[in-house]
Amino acid sequence: MPTPTSIDGLLEKASLYLSKRQVKQIQAAFEFGAEAHQGQTRKSGGDYIWHPVAVAEILAEIQLDCESLIAAILHDVVEDTPFTKDDIEQRFGHNVAEIVDGVTKLGKLEFDNPQEAQAENFRKMILAMSRDIRVILIKLADRLHNMRTLGVMRPEKQRRIARETLEIFAPIAARLGINAFRIELEDLGFKAMYPNRYSVLERAVKKARGNRNEVVNQISEAITNRLVDDKIPAQVVGREKHLYSLYKKMKYKNLSFDEILDIFAFRVVVNSVDECYRVLGSVHSLYKPFPGRFKDYIAIPKSNGYQSLHTVLFGPYGAYIEVQIRTKEMHEVSEHGIAAHWIYKNDQTEEGQATNHRLNAVEIRAQEWVKNLLEIQQSAGNSLDFLENVKIDLFPNVIYVFTPKGEIVTLPAGSTAVDFAYAVHTSVGHSTVGCRVDKKLVPLRTHLESGQTVEILRSQEQQPNPAWLHFVTTAKARSQIRHFLKTQQTESAASLGKRLLTKAIRSFNMSYQELTEEIQQKVVEELKLNSWDHLLEEIGLGQRLANLVAKQIHDLLLGTEDSIFHYQGKIDPAMPLVISGTEGMVVNYANCCHPIPGDDILGFISAEKGLVIHRQECPNVKNFKNHPEKWLDVHWEENITQTFNVELQIEVLNGRGALATVASKIAEMKTDIDRVRSEDKDETYSLMNIVIRVRTRKHLADIMRKLKRLPIVEKIHRI
Structure with a gap:
């Protein structure tokens, strides 16, 4: 459809289903918009006002309500002209002003790159949608007319706009069920993105x-x-x-x-x-x-x-x-x-206001989707994370599964039990420990299929597992898990940072207890940080070395009149840090050597992983000798009840059921298997690498001794 050059086409379409009073309101909106955009032109050279009129005409073709058509005519007024949202509200009412505000782009904000601008615009659009779903309908019509007139743009800009249309706007139209918009947006985006393929x-x-x-x-x-x-x-x-x-x-x-x-x-x-x-x-x-x-x-x-x-x-x-x-x-x-379902045909009062409009299944689903997006938005780290999560949500080949009560839950194809749990409720997802599908226990990573009945097993002691991020599919599950882990990591990092700093300042004959709030504030200001907790988090995450921070605190206090203090108690600066296995995500156990309680260990501060624990005989430890400032003396706490990964290599006779025999013996000893890898050594023997969970070196020795007694086991050793 070409850009109109008069208001007649819009008024004619509107008069087919709106009252005469409403058509006059649309005429008044046009006159106000024409005055506001006076002197403004588009790249094509035509007067700017005909773009919003074309957008309104697109919406009139699908018989959208009067307020939407007025808002479409005025959708660029606040951004591009001296008139304000209040001016629109005085003339055309609160609802129209709110819709226009929701559609307005973030043109006055500056961003580091186009991707960040796109993501932040999209975030704002979703927030506006949550107030009035008509915002996105106008936004889609606006994009559709822009795509129809895209030819005046430079080729590289055409491709950028086309990519955004195919990745965001067409899928949104599909998600809201507006098939007529989706098809044209896709074809126009395809034509601009791949002109040669399109023409062929x-x-x-x-x-x-x-x-x-x-x-x-x-x-x-x-x-x-x-x-x-x-x-x-x-x-x-x-x-x-x-x-x-x-x-x-x-x-x-x-x-x-x-x-x-x-x-x-x-x-x-x-x-x-x-x-x-x-x-x-x-x-x-x-x-x-x-x-x-x-x-x-x-x-x-x-x-x-x-x-x-x-x-x-x-x-x-x-x-x-x-x-x-x-x-x-x-x-x-x-x-x-x-x-x-914004067509009111028979639901209009004489004043043109909608009455008795009941929510139907389509609107309910749309509102649920927007609500879900808001949850993702609140837990996303930034706008780019949010946009990536929503893109995942916009391309669902869906499946339909049932709760034990017979309620239908819609999920993208490939969704797992964890995705289902988070779809039911965030608290259900966080506390998931197991799952039954059609009354049979299955692993949490199991892909669900349409028609299955899914029951989630919960425990109040359970917390989200970082490993879930490797197999969840839905944006909601991914964002909620990340949000929880980030919060937990921050808390764990601050706790570890406090322990590391407490140990480090002992080298300067100081105690952590004597760092008053006044002293802490001075240190925070000197280091240009937000808070004392922020400093402890950075230490715990390995982004600052505790020894260096302790030296900075010492030097800072030497420069004050009243804060040079000498600790009178007995402090051993070389006292190692005690490891209990409950420190959380900021204490990691090296996969190269799998340290367990009873091993001689040392800690290495990593900017990426926080504190990493290695066995002292680990071959990789020699690589740390050039960075002694990052070493940390550590030892195990007594009576540890946690379990730790350890890797065994077992040489077994080739034969049917060998792996099952070994796994069965390990299960008899109440030990979990984390992962298994098997390969042939030669015609007679196979090598199994098995990672299991153990409590101590003694526990490991008992397991190895019992496995060695199996007739099929030739050799066994710890890697």
Whole structure:
């Protein structure tokens, strides 16, 4: 649709479903907008006002309400003209002003790079959506018109805008069920992003269309005649897949163009749900159905509210036939999604205000999605993290699973039990210890499938495991786990930092107890930090060396009149740091040597990992000799109850069930296996590397002795 040069087209479309009073309000908004944008032009050279009018006209085509059309006309006024949000509110009301404020871009803020600007704009848009979902509808129409007029931009800018459209705006349109917007956004984005691929595919489709029309008409006539015989009134339409859909299918399924064109698609629209299922029976009797390719989205709608029956049939000439069967209302929702439910046609008072508008399933799902985005936004570290998490959430091939009470939970394909737990509630996810799928215990990393019943086992002592990040799929689970771990790491780092600093300042005949709040504040100001806890966190995380900070504190205090103090008690500066195994995430145990209680150990301060514990005989320790300032004397606390990883290499006779025999013996000793790797040594023997959890060196010795007694075990040693 070209950019309009008059208001007539918008008013004509609006008059088809809005009252005369509302049409006059739209006229008044145009006059105000034209005055506000006076003298402003677009890159194409036309007056700027015709862009917001075009946006409003797009929304009028899907019959959005009066307030939305007014806000669309004024959506750039606050950003680009001297008029303010208050000016709009005085003239057109609070709701319009709030929508305009939500749509306004962050044009006055500066960012380090375009990615950060994009991410922060998107974050603000989501917050605005949470107040009024119409914000995103106007934003999508705005993007759609910009894509229609993209040709005046430089090629590199066209590609950048096209990428953003394909990665963010088209998926949002899909998530909200606005199929008409999604298809055009995808095709326009595809054309700008890959102009050569687009033109080649477009020519191929046009060339093949003439040959296909005869087959499409024949199949359409056959389906129509069968429905007439079965006395089912219906509209049968042959569908042509849009170019971006063809491109994606060819790319990701590695299919040729001819293979894609062997699929014929039809849509059947009827009056009632009952007739949908009757049509399904009719087409199945006409053409044989393809096994496993039937989907009932009426009984279980998609996450965006989409409802239809989908089936694939064996058609004439060896062609596959895709058939979608839906009611007229379902078709409206499939095309316009949540926008379909801002149509008030019969719900208008004389003043043009909506009344008695009840939330429907599509709006509820949209609001749940926005609420979920807000949770992700609150726990994300920054705007870029938030945007990446949302991108994950925007590309779901969905599955439908059930709670033990029979409630449906929609998840992206590939989701695990942990994703399910966080979808139910954040507290459920945090406390997950196990899972039953269809009443059978399964590992938490198990991928769920549609139709399964999932029960989460919980414990109040449980906390999120960092390993979960390696297999969770949903943005909510990922962001909530990261947020929890970051908070826990901060607390653990401060605790460890305090212990390290307490030990370090003893070398200067000082005690931690004598560092009063006044002294702490002076140190914080000198080091230009936010707080004393911030300093302790940096020490605990290895970003500052405790010995160096202790020296800085000592030198700082020497320069004051009243703070040179000499500790009178007996302090051993060489007293090692005690390790209990409960320090949290900032004390790590080196994977190269797997230290366990009873081993002689030392600590090494790492800026990436905090305090890393090694065995003293570890070969990697020699690499630390050039950095003695980062060494730390440490020893184990007595009576440790924690368990620690240790790796064994076991040489066993080749034979069926060898691994099961070894694993069974380890399980008998109430010991967990963390991971196993096995490979052939020669024709007679295999080597197993097994990481197990032990408490002490004595515990390990007992396990090794019992494993050595197995007839199949030839050798065993600790790595």
